[in-house]
Amino acid sequence: MKFIVVGGGLAGLMATIKIAEKGEIVDLISFVPVKRSHSVCAQGGINGAVNTKGEGDSPWNHFDDTLLGGDYLANQPPVLGMCEAAPGVIYLMDRMGVPFTRTPEGNLDFRRFGGTLVHRTAFSGSTTGQQLLYALDEQVRYWETQGKVNKFEDWDYLSAVIDDNGVCRGCLAQDMKTMEIRSFQGDAVILCTGGLGAVYGKTTNSIINTGSPASSAYQQGVYYANPEMIQIHPTCIGGDDKLRLISEGVRGDGGRLWTYKDGKPWFFMEEWYPAYGNLVSRDVASRGIFKVCRELGLGLDGQDSVYLDVTHLDPEWIEKRQHGVLEIYRKFAGEEPTKVPMKVFPAMHYSMGGMWVDYNQMTNIPGLFAAGECEYQYHGANRLGANSLMSCLYAGMVVGDKSIEYCKALKKTASDVSNKVFEAEAARQKAGMEKIYKFTGSENPYVLKDEMNNYMTNYVGVVRTTKQLKDTDNKLLELMERYKKVGVYDTGGWSNRTAIFIRHLWNMFELARGIVGGALTRKESRGAHYMPEYPNRDDENWLKTIKAKWTPDGPQFSLEDVDISLIKPRVRRYDVSKDQVVKEEAEKEAASGKEEAK
Amino acid sequence: MSQKYHYLARRLHSFTGIFPVGIFLCVHLCINSFIFKGPEAYDWAIGLLNRSPLTPYIEVCLIGIPILYHALYGVWVTYISKTNTLQYKYYRNWMFYLQRFTAIVTFLFVFWHIYVLRIARIFTGAEMDFATIAGWLSDPTIYVIYIIGYLAAIFHFCNGIWSFLISWGITIGQEAQNFVSCVCALIFIAMGVAGIAGLTLLSKAAV
């Protein structure tokens, strides 16, 4: 059995460990040295209902919050699986030596996060992602010394090798130093390739998150599910090169959002959502800030920003818990956040949508798996804070086990497949590369990306309208036309990052069209997808997964029912507690029942 | 095995810098300090060491070999470092550089010093006493060489104490290290002033 894991973030490393632990050998292909993967940027924490604070929390409650947060768009069984496994996953990470923040007794401490009323988020200062990633990186390094893992770092995944029966038998990748393109045999190819922030440009994502491998798989026939579900994180700070995240954990630790109204501080979130206050789910918080700045014109100095205030908290205490985040603010905003409130504004942060996978994390191409942000499984229409780290780890565990099961059941393995299949795909990729080397036009690829970024950020963000979405789609078509006139500037055969970028650029265009097309398809408002033209959630028609299928003429969309077998969707409210909503709904139902009886 | 010896060799280098080389330096300077009590006291003090039957063995085993080891291994250690004080202009980096610079100066000075005042004597049979040394130091060139050599040696010694305490994990925290750093600076100043005074006294005495 041969395994290929693509991507060295949390999901990829966890999958690698799971497979290596079973005695199998893994080729781990990563765009960057795995220790520098984007998981490193996650700040606030990781959710698991351990109920150590006497709040009556349970995995079921976690499950319920997650579904509600995601506006019920997620298939329920895998989400329940994740929530049930979550405490165990946190304990596992603890055993691996993650320096989680402790209680006085030396136990794990938990903080509050968005979309919930309980303390469910384990954390390591405010660099939880970094700490989790490093722990896995260390375990993988151990397996490397045992000869179970072969790392290919600074290699770019190009495409899957698919045989005549439509089964994935390996992949192609390129060494970004020597520019050598080679094929890898693999009975299971596991894509853990993360998000697509670069499609939006200035976001909280790393610059490497172009979504290129996911786009490549999509162009090879993998369904791309719920592409329009893009999370805009409410609290980020501006910058010339990127927007930087200020963790939701800051609000979890007591940070408050406010702006001036009639010359006085106005804690708008607390006023609008008395039950959850500043810790509503992210889509709601982002819309709240948008409303303040764009609709009411009450942004600070009339600009796009509001205050995120921690000045009322004990500086020493908050420093200890949020050092990483406060340092980022100090360095990049140049002000002292414990003295002057931080100025924040929403920015693109995460993609809930992604490659379509079944409950075994396998895409519709047999043998091609996906886990982590690049797939769509766990977050529905909006992700709760601190659920991403958990979903990456959990999906990594699932895909590790399930890919082994899949390989064991295979009658024909990758080594039985004719070499011609690999050669043909290699020839296709090499030809593509040669074409890029010969690009001599006048269009600068980075400028094309900027233009796409502007449209995506302005028109496919918090508030969407049909007209603007259509404009964006036209712009994308224009850019794809102009792509043909791109110049590569650099024709060197050594570490030619420009040529690689040009390849990614096309893949970003394809994904962007999927996102815009998905947004145009969904005629309702659900989670992160908000269209004033269709202001309400429409479960009757749109409680569906939108699946994009790539065709040369643009994406085609189909609908799939969502598995809601475990919890009946409720109205989504954060102004009152869940119990209150349930009670009110029951009353309403009883009333309507009586009416009918009459 | 080479692994084990790498550690041992380096630590032995650090150790010999203080025990016995540093200790010997102090004893040597204590003896020299008798200059302040006059020529007779000075001659008596030097004679004390010369009269002991153990002196040749002490000189070879407890002084000669360790100095040689410390010096030669030290030259190697200096050779393999790549100084970058012009890029990283931090106080401790300068001290690091000076430690190595004074090492080379001290190395040259001490071997010359030993040769002319100890080894050459074996062949010439010249008597080592106040008069000889005073005459010797009255030459301004030699006087200046001695001042430079002496300052280099005590700098290397004082800064070496600081470094030794870290290398053996005695001063761990920043505050402890800073405190020792101040103490070492004071010792350097005190030894420097006394030494220069002594050397000057000797150089003037011959006239």
Add this chain to the structure above:
Amino acid sequence: MSDVILKIRRQDGPNSSPYWEEFKVPVAPKANVISLLLEIQRSPVNAQGKPTTPVIWDCNCLEEVCGACSMVINGVARQACAAMVDSLSKPIVLQPLSKFPLVRDLMVDRTKMFENLKKIKAWIPIDGTYYMGSGPKVAPGVQDERYAISCCMTCGCCMEACPYVNSKTNYMGPTCMAQVKLFNAHPTGAMYKDERLDAIAGDGGIVDCGNAQNCERVCPKEIPLVSIIAELNRETAFRGFNRWLKGKPKSPGYESAPG
């Protein structure tokens, strides 16, 4: 928007000869060195107005947690993302790290740092990923100490500034020493403490430190490398004496961590 002059030491590949190239780049508010390099990508023209190839460098997160964008900026090794243009003296001079094999322009290959981590067994040995209950309790004070070290992003700034990390030595560098402490301070990791101490008592180990203390000064994460090294000096010394005075225990496998 004002312009800034950027002098970049470029090299097309490991075997090509280096050359300097100057760029004149417009500076936006809150720009960092990365934004200048991104600007060069958008218009790859040098200060003489000649078209050139875009400069190649490493960067990912742009918020100083991934450790990718280390380079020598105005003579000092640091993260390019955290180097705000306003705070730098002009012209800005960029050079690749000199202690690692060069890939191209400002990009270097830091694989050796990751390889060093293998030598010191920088992991907590676990019995498996299956459910075995919670981890050991850890005192908040110990956690604090470990957390500070665990923020090390293997950026290589300490290696670059260390006079003893160079082609004449095998010194694994300050960061590696800190990792030994990170794992030795963990209750499970401590079970194999001696093995890690032995690993840094060998060639390239802790004795190669010359106490220049540049490492702590340049560390972007402010890891107390100096005290950590001093403490390990003590522990390796005790370990050495103990090993010699007590002798090795007879039972096989006692000392060996998995791996």
